Amino acid sequence: MSAHGAPIPMTSRKSGPLKGEAHVPGDKSISHRSLILGAMAVGETRITGLLEGQDVLDTGKAMRAFGAEVEDLGGGNWRVQGVGVGGFAEPENVIDCGNSGTGVRLIMGAMATTPITATFTGDASLNSRPMARVTDPLALFGTKSVGRSGGRLPMTIVGAADPVPVRYATPVPSAQVKSAVLLAGLNAPGKTVVIEKEATRDHTERMLAGFGAEITTELTDEGRVITLTGQPELKPQDIVVPRDPSSAAFPVCAALITEGSDVLVPNIGLNPTRAGLFTTLRDMGANLTYENAREEGGEPVADLRARYSPDMKGIEVPEDRAASMIDEYPVLSVVASFATGRTMMAGVKELRVKESDRISAMVAGLVANGVQVEEGEDWYAVDGKGPGSVPGGAEVQSHLDHRIAMAFLVMGLGAENPVRVDDGGPIATSFPIFEPLMTGLGAQVHRSNR
Numbered sequence: 376m377s378a379h380g381a382p383i384p385m386t387s388r389k390s391g392p393l394k395g396e397a398h399v400p401g402d403k404s405i406s407h408r409s410l411i412l413g414a415m416a417v418g419e420t421r422i423t424g425l426l427e428g429q430d431v432l433d434t435g436k437a438m439r440a441f442g443a444e445v446e447d448l449g450g451g452n453w454r455v456q457g458v459g460v461g462g463f464a465e466p467e468n469v470i471d472c473g474n475s476g477t478g479v480r481l482i483m484g485a486m487a488t489t490p491i492t493a494t495f496t497g498d499a500s501l502n503s504r505p506m507a508r509v510t511d512p513l514a515l516f517g518t519k520s521v522g523r524s525g526g527r528l529p530m531t532i533v534g535a536a537d538p539v540p541v542r543y544a545t546p547v548p549s550a551q552v553k554s555a556v557l558l559a560g561l562n563a564p565g566k567t568v569v570i571e572k573e574a575t576r577d578h579t580e581r582m583l584a585g586f587g588a589e590i591t592t593e594l595t596d597e598g599r600v601i602t603l604t605g606q607p608e609l610k611p612q613d614i615v616v617p618r619d620p621s622s623a624a625f626p627v628c629a630a631l632i633t634e635g636s637d638v639l640v641p642n643i644g645l646n647p648t649r650a651g652l653f654t655t656l657r658d659m660g661a662n663l664t665y666e667n668a669r670e671e672g673g674e675p676v677a678d679l680r681a682r683y684s685p686d687m688k689g690i691e692v693p694e695d696r697a698a699s700m701i702d703e704y705p706v707l708s709v710v711a712s713f714a715t716g717r718t719m720m721a722g723v724k725e726l727r728v729k730e731s732d733r734i735s736a737m738v739a740g741l742v743a744n745g746v747q748v749e750e751g752e753d754w755y756a757v758d759g760k761g762p763g764s765v766p767g768g769a770e771v772q773s774h775l776d777h778r779i780a781m782a783f784l785v786m787g788l789g790a791e792n793p794v795r796v797d798d799g800g801p802i803a804t805s806f807p808i809f810e811p812l813m814t815g816l817g818a819q820v821h822r823s824n825r
């Protein structure tokens with residue numbers, strides 16, 4: 376089933392050269408944070424280039440339920456009238472975060488130190504994902520939570536009336552956990568400290584500093600030590616959301632495996648905590664270049680040029696790169712099946728708790744389409760068939776997971792036979808213009824019943 380209605384079966388088939396420019400939507404992580412921090416600031420935040428995918432729209436709806444004004448001005452421009460740190464009102468209804476782990480976990484953090492109660496739910500995928508990783512550290516502030524067994528949604532959070540600041544070392548490499556703790560720390564007195572062994576995406580830290588909070592990051596033997604001073608008055612911002620490297624991954628990878636292709640993907644954020652896929656592709660021998668590299672709004676940005684790359688070789692992806700490309704493993708494993716030799720992806724246990732168990736979903740789909748794969752608890756390895764030699768021809772289950780759906784639709788563009796996906800509906804959560812953008816480049820990807 377699609378997240379929002381009947382399943383939308385989709386098919387992709389071998390395509391001629393992909394050519395042209397791919398203007399992908401705004402960054403999903405930064406879009407969620409723009410709405411949440413805008414709602415916690417005093418005054419009017421303006422956002423340009425917001426991702427209007429369902430995950431982010433659900434966060435916007437939630438911010439309204441907590442009392443902020445969130446207005447769509449058209450053309451990717453949004454206005455948020457914030458209520459200030461500690462100013463959230465108690466929602467009258469259950470908060471439905473749809474398919475979005477980022478949405479629900481960050482919002483739980485943002486409300487956890489205000490004396491209000493809120494109940495959260497989501498779709499079948501979100502309601503099966505672990506929430507204790509967030510509610511455990513929130514309990515240290517004095518927040519209470521009751522959910523289903525295994526710490527699953529639906530879940531009620533009772534915000535702490537008298538929060539204390541917290542020092543917390545994250546046990547899993549997760550920007551969502553780190554961000555939930557920092558957002559909760561905003562309304563606690565004193566200094567909240569989060570320590571992470573491995574660097575995860577740092578948009579929350581950068582944006583909190585932009586909104587005027589006192590926040591520092593030190594590199595120590597323990598890892599990154601992030602210290603936030605609580606109870607600031609956040610100043611509203613004008614935010615220009617950079618384009619999403621995780622969405623750029625799809626047209627980039629499609630070009631690499633499709634004969635004769637030459638695609639430009641302009642204005643992509645290349646924050647080092649996000650750009651691991653592109654480094655990996657270049658290590659494999661991909662013809663992928665950065666053009667017009669520059670800084671915008673404090674973030675490195677470049678235009679990516681991807682050309683057909685028949686000489687890619689399988690590699691061992693360094694484990695310490697995993698966090699910087701965590702959402703890109705599905706599409707990387709598709710590229711790996713068109714390379715020569717084995718691509719080993721280890722240290723990726725987190726993939727098992729995304730919108731689906733992404734190791735299982737990828738292994739099942741790759742095997743069905745004639746690619747050999749080996750799998751362990753926290754790793755999998757793809758034996759490449761070489762350029763143009765991936766059989767394809769099978770239907771793949773997307774398990775309510777947008778990245779699984781898009782990865783296999785990319786596979787079909789270079790495979791010998793069409794690849795079908797049982798439900799492309801979830802693509803709208805992060806990349807609502809995926810189908811027109813890809814067909815605009817010359818890709819044969821469409822709804823199967825057309």
Ligand SMILES: O=C(O)C1=C[C@@H](OP(=O)(O)O)[C@@H](O)[C@H](O)C1
Pocket residue numbers: 403404405476477548549550551552554576701702725
């Ligand atoms: O903080 C964020 O915006 C995100 C963090 C990552 O999740 P984890 O923190 O669970 O690794 C990533 O998979 C997700 O798509 C977005």
Ligand SMILES: C=C(OP(=O)(O)O)C(=O)O
Pocket residue numbers: 474475476477478702729730778805
């Ligand atoms: C894991 C993802 O998102 P989330 O955790 O926000 O559902 C993703 O977009 O790949």
